[in-house]
Each structure stands twice: as C-alpha cells, then as structure tokens.
Amino acid sequence: xxxxxxxxxxxxxxxxxxxxxxxxxxxxxxxxxxxxxxxxxxxxxxxxxxxxxxxxxxxxxxxxxxxxxxxxxxxxxxxxxxxxxxxxxxxxxxxxxxxxxxxxxxxxxxxxxxxxxxxxxxxxxxxxxxxxxxxxxxxxxxxxxxxxxxxxxxxxxxxxxxxxxxxxxxxxxxxxxxxxxxxxxxxxxxxxxxxxxxxxxxxxxxxxxxxxxxxxxxxxxxxxxxxxxxxxxxxxxxxxxxxxxxxxxxxxxxxxxxxxxxxxxxxxxxxxxxxxxxxxxxxxxxxxxxxxxxxxxxxxxxxxxxxxxxxxxxxxxxxxxxxxxxxxxxxxxxxxxxxxxxxxxxxxxxxxxxxxxxxx
Amino acid sequence: xxxxxxxxxxxxxxxxxxxxxxxxxxxxxxxxxxxxxxxxxxxxxxxxxxxxxxxxxxxxxxxxxxxxxxxxxxxxxxxxxxxxxxxxxxxxxxxxxxxxxxxxxxxxxxxxxxxxxxxxxxx
Numbered sequence: 001x002x003x004x005x006x007x008x009x010x011x012x013x014x015x016x017x018x019x020x021x022x023x024x025x026x027x028x029x030x031x032x033x034x035x036x037x038x039x040x041x042x043x044x045x046x047x048x049x050x051x052x053x054x055x056x057x058x059x060x061x062x063x064x065x066x067x068x069x070x071x072x073x074x075x076x077x078x079x080x081x082x083x084x085x086x087x088x089x090x091x092x093x094x095x096x097x098x099x100x101x102x103x104x105x106x107x108x109x110x111x112x113x114x115x116x117x118x119x120x121x122x123x124x125x126x127x128x129x130x131x132x133x134x135x136x137x138x139x140x141x142x143x144x145x146x147x148x149x150x151x152x153x154x155x156x157x158x159x160x161x162x163x164x165x166x167x168x169x170x171x172x173x174x175x176x177x178x179x180x181x182x183x184x185x186x187x188x189x190x191x192x193x194x195x196x197x198x199x200x201x202x203x204x205x206x207x208x209x210x211x212x213x214x215x216x217x218x219x220x221x222x223x224x225x226x227x228x229x230x231x232x233x234x235x236x237x238x239x240x241x242x243x244x245x246x247x248x249x250x251x252x253x254x255x256x257x258x259x260x261x262x263x264x265x266x267x268x269x270x271x272x273x274x275x276x277x278x279x280x281x282x283x284x285x286x287x288x289x290x291x292x293x294x295x296x297x298x299x300x301x302x303x304x305x306x307x308x309x310x311x312x313x314x315x316x317x318x319x320x321x322x323x324x325x326x327x328x329x330x331x332x333x334x335x336x337x338x339x340x341x342x343x344x345x346x347x348x349x350x351x352x353x354x355x356x357x358x359x360x
Numbered sequence: 361x362x363x364x365x366x367x368x369x370x371x372x373x374x375x376x377x378x379x380x381x382x383x384x385x386x387x388x389x390x391x392x393x394x395x396x397x398x399x400x401x402x403x404x405x406x407x408x409x410x411x412x413x414x415x416x417x418x419x420x421x422x423x424x425x426x427x428x429x430x431x432x433x434x435x436x437x438x439x440x441x442x443x444x445x446x447x448x449x450x451x452x453x454x455x456x457x458x459x460x461x462x463x464x465x466x467x468x469x470x471x472x473x474x475x476x477x478x479x480x481x482x483x
Contacts, residue, residue, distance in 0.1 A: 017396075034422045035397040227396075227423055291444075293400045293420045314422050315399035322400075344425070346402070 005051035006143050006205040014223060022115030024052040027225040037228035038317040041191050042358075044220025045149030047212050048229055050197070051205060054118025054139040056111040056125065062132030063107045070128050070268055071101070072251060074261035078103045083170045083186055086259050087251035088121065089269030093276065095245040095254070097121050100188060104174050110184075112144075114241045128268065143205035147212060148195030148232075150360075151219040156185075156196060159215045166196070181208055190229065192236025192358055228317075234325065235316045237285060237356030243296060243311040244283055244325055252276055253327060255283040255355070279330050281308065285355040286324045286341065292348040294324035294341055300333075301340045301347070307332040310341060316357060323357045324350070364389065364455050368431075369477035370469055375455065376431045383432055383465060384458040387419065390481045392454040396421045398447040401428075403439045403459060410434060410460070412467045417459060419447070428459060433467035436460050 002020045011018065016027030026049060029037060040046045058066065067075045073086035080103050088096045097117040102110040113121045122137045129135060147155060156165055156178075164176035164185060172186035181204045189195035200208055213221065230240070239245050244254045251260055252273055260273060288294060294313035299306050313324030324341065333339055333352045340347040367375040373391035377384045392398065400420040410416040415427035416436075438461040443449050450457040472480065 028423065029396060033397045035399075231422060291400075292402075293425075295425070315420070317397075317422070 003052075005049055006202050007049045007051065007209055010206060010209055011049065011223075016223075016225060019226070021226055022052050024115060026052060027223075029225040029227045030223055032222055034225070034227040034231060035317045037222060037224035038231050040220060040222045041149040041193055041224060041228065041232055042318045043150070045147065045151040045155060045195075045216060046222050046224035046228070047209070047216070048146040048148065048224050048226075049144075049205075049209070050146050050229075051143040051202075052115035053144050054113040054115055054121065054137070055142045055199075056113060056118070056122055057136045057138050058109045058111060058125070058133060059107060059136075060133040061107050062130055063109055066130050066133045067101060067109060068264055068267060069130065070125060071099075072260040072267060072269065072273070073101075074264045075101060075103075075109075076264065080105045081166075081171055081173065083172055083188060085170075087245065087256055088124070089250065089273065090247065091269060091272060093250040093252075093269045093272030094247040095241070095249060095251055096124055096247070098239065098241055098245055098251070098256070102172050102174075102184075102186065117241060141202060142199050143202045143208075145198045145200075145205070145208055145212065146189055146191075146195060147198060147221075148189045148191040149193050149221075151216075151221070152193075152195045155212065155216045155219050155221055159211060160185075169194075178208065179211060181211075183208070190238060191232035192238070192356065193232075193360055230312075231314060231317055234312050234314065234323065235318055235356070235358040237325065237358075239283070239325075240312060244327070249327060250276070252279055253281050253283060281327050282330045283311075283355070284326050284328050284333060285353045285357055286310070286313075286326050286339070286350040287353045287357070288322040288348060289338065289351045290349040292343060292346065293322045294348060294350070295343055296324070298324075299342045300326055300328055300350075301342065302332055302337075307339065318358060323353075325355070365474045367455065367474060368471040369474065370429065370431045370471065371480060372429045373481075374429060374431055376471065377458075379461070381465065382437060382461055382463045383434075384461050385416075385431060386458045387428060387450065387454055388477070388481075389454040392451050395419060395426060396423065398450050401443050401447050401450070401459065403444060404436050406436050406439060408436045410436060410462060412469045419450070430462070431469045431471060432462055432465045434462040434465040437463040
C-alpha cells in the first residue's frame, strides 16, 4: 500500500497527476506540465514535495567513526551546520544507496536517504552498528519541501529572517524558523540550481507549502512534480539510485570518485573499490546528433558492437534536445566520438559529450 | 479539419477526417492532454502502408512513448513535417496537427461520432 505524504490533498487539489513512486503517492506533474515546471526552476523557482525521502538519525560518541566505516566519504572534518554527500557501499563495492549527511552537533548526524531505500538502509546500518552509536529511523517525523531555482533566496528572504538562511552550498541551519514554524533549512538540492531544502514536522507541511506558494507569487514560483525533478537532475548530470547507481554499479563507475576517500581507515567496500584500478566501465553523457528521444535501458553500439547501455534518458527541456546518461566500456567512447543507441529497434545517432549537460 | 465535432474517432483516441476518398489522421485533444508535453513524433514515410488497428507511429512525451494506431488500411500520401519539427504543435491544437494523410483506403476501423467518443472519455 503506497503512503501519502502530508501534502497529498494539496497536490490533488492543485491538479497534481498522482503516481506511485518509491512507496509514496506523489505528483509526477501538475496541469502546467513538465516542460514549464522544469523551466520555472531554471529561470525563476519552483517547489517540490520531497517528503518521501527517508531520514535516519545517528547519535552517540562513536557516530563519526561509524559513518566513516559505513560510508565512502570522510566525515572527520565535517563540522556542525554542514552537510556532505556520500555513497554507501556493500562489501563488493556495489552501491546500497547515496545519501546526504547533515551534522547537527557533535555526535549527532541526520542522514537523508532515497525513499525506496529507507528500510534497506536502516537495516544495513543496524546490522553494521558499532558500540557507542544509536540509530533511529525518523522518516515519519519529517516533511521535506525543496525550494529550487535562482529566485529561491529572494522567496525565503521575504518570509524568513536572514540569519536563518544558510549562506554556503551544503550548509544548514537546524534551529531555523520560517514565520513561526520550526524548520531545518539546508542549501542543497537536486536540480543543478541554487536552492534550499526545508525540513519540518509533518503536521506543519501544509502551512509551509501554502506559505511558500503565497510568498513565491512575485518570484515566478510554481509547484513542480517528480517529472521535472527527474529532467532537472538529468540535465545537471546527477545520478539517481536505481539508474546510475545500483547494487551492481559502484560509485567509481558512476563518476563519484570525489566522494570516496581511500586515505581514511577501512570502510565497507574499500578493498573492492580499490581493486578497480582500471575501471571496466564508466558513466558518460550522450547527446542526440540526429533526431529522436533517448530512453533508459537501451543498448549502445560502436562499430557494430554493444559497448554499454543507457541508464537515464529523455528530452532535456532547457537544452531543447535529448540526452542520455550511460554506462559504457571505459575506453570505448572518447568525448566527441559517435555511437548509435537502439531505442525500440530504431538506431539513433549520438555523440559523447561532457557531463553535466547543463551547468549554471 | 479543426472542428472536432465534424471528426470521427477511434476508441484509441485517434481522429480521422475524410477529404474526399482520402483521410487525415491525428490524435484527440483528450489524448494530448493525457500524454502531457509532447517532445517527439515518429511517423511513417510517404508510400508506406498503414493497417487498420495497427501502430503507424508513436508520440513521445518527456516520460513516455505511446503508439498511434491507424483507423484505416491504406497508403501514406503525406506526412505532417511540421509536427516532426515541433511536436508541441499537437499540444497546442490537436485537431489541426494532423499526423498523416492516407489514400487507397481499403478497410476502416469501427469509428465513433464526436458524441460517442465524448461518452467514452467521460465514462
């Protein structure tokens, strides 16, 4: 049975086209349509209900040591009020999930994970728990709204004291207030734009959503669905668990080497990841050079041989052409070289281009 | 051909407009709304055969691909190059944005009047 977020009724009332996603019923788009929602975020701003994301609290005097053991990134120098992205790997170097760690204070961290992985992640963390750490799944306590796009800061400033605005990317303020609602605000997102993610108690979500819609009227803010969230992250070259990252596809293959710290003490998956000296496959970007729309799970051909497959693909609303993210044999496709993608039996001519496709 | 009341429909949401012995085929306004922002269409080529009840092309939105079925069996006389260039024309006016013109029609699907089609989509 799919769950509803606290904003479900508002989505229905606002013309949201509801679909099941990651165990939740969420709008894939509103009547405005994916293209306009996407462009609003690139040019002005939009809000997304991302309450489906999971939240896991890690506390105790060995918390940092524990995170360094179960995650590939290094948390030794993370300071309170900041956040850090990390993959979480299994012993084989495959990816269990990718997540963001917020440091609230010494020995207290909030992990934000993909909705569909919440239970799996929680179980994995508990199974690998060390003494001096307690772990709790607090997903049901939080609602989460993402405010994304160049006008986001102006929208927040109009309803919130400047001192509650996190100044830097990946910084956060835990004890912030918007009007009289207690919130945690972080300068993070999944769109390739500046923006904020606002965490609040579940029963305040409707008030916050309404407040943002009202405050955003002068700033071009519109509600956006999962469809635009997906096209925005694709244009920005960001991986999505289940596509570019899976139990099989490790973080190095997915181009996340920056978030793997081999110089820290042992962590789960380290030896498997280290042994990938010559990566067999890697993540690349493809752009259509002729006509057609690239899709996920399509074979990629070079000189008649299959060299990989697409993991995400569609029409990129801001760029105005179709792109795909793909996993291909490491040396098979230098930047600028061409290949063909078999989309439902039709061969579409493509060129390998640099990732991200779009950079602000 | 842009008065939707004058068109005939299939239960699969295509419309057909007879121009003498030949026919223009497109998708209904209801269909374009359901599909959302269209970004691409695949159409047959002139002189290709289309078969009643079978796919002759597809329409692609950001999220999905949907077959378009031919209401008639015949030969493609023309394809609408404009929607090949800009599929959003179908979203703007589904009844002007025809897909193909078919001639040598030898077979026709069971067609619905506008009133009958409305009852299906309202049901």
